[in-house]
């Protein structure tokens with residue numbers, strides 16, 4: 116661990132940075148999956164869903180950057196190459212042959228829910244280590260992506 120402006124102990128900083136790196140791997144994986152859905156979607160829902168998925172991707176790219184920079188601020192390194200992500204992400208792989216609009220909606224809803232479960236677990240680690248700033252960061256991610264999951268589930272009527 117490197118020096119950090121944080122007031123937290125090195126042990127606490129490492130615990131939070133480790134969990135943030137897990138969410139970075141998930142988030143980078145999910146971002147690539149959302150883009151695949153954005154590119155390949157076909158069907159009557161295309162006009163609404165193609166730009167909606169892009170909105171998700173833009174928001175997630177910003178969160179990934181914020182999460183990575185928080186880990187480094189805490190004195191750790193951020194890990195995010197494609198190969199690292201492929202071996203560390205907890206998000207199920209995406210069936211890239213999918214084209215049908217509502218099938219993409221279902222697949223993304225499930226994967227966003229998996230991402231959210233990880234974010235909640237990471238927020239608990241941040242709470243346990245009294246890292247209020249990482250708690251706030253993750254709460255912002257969670258509330259935004261819960262809203263996205265709602266959009267998708269509403270599209271599926273489930």
Ligand SMILES: [Fe+2]
Nearest residue numbers: 153154165169
């Ligand atoms: Fe595009």
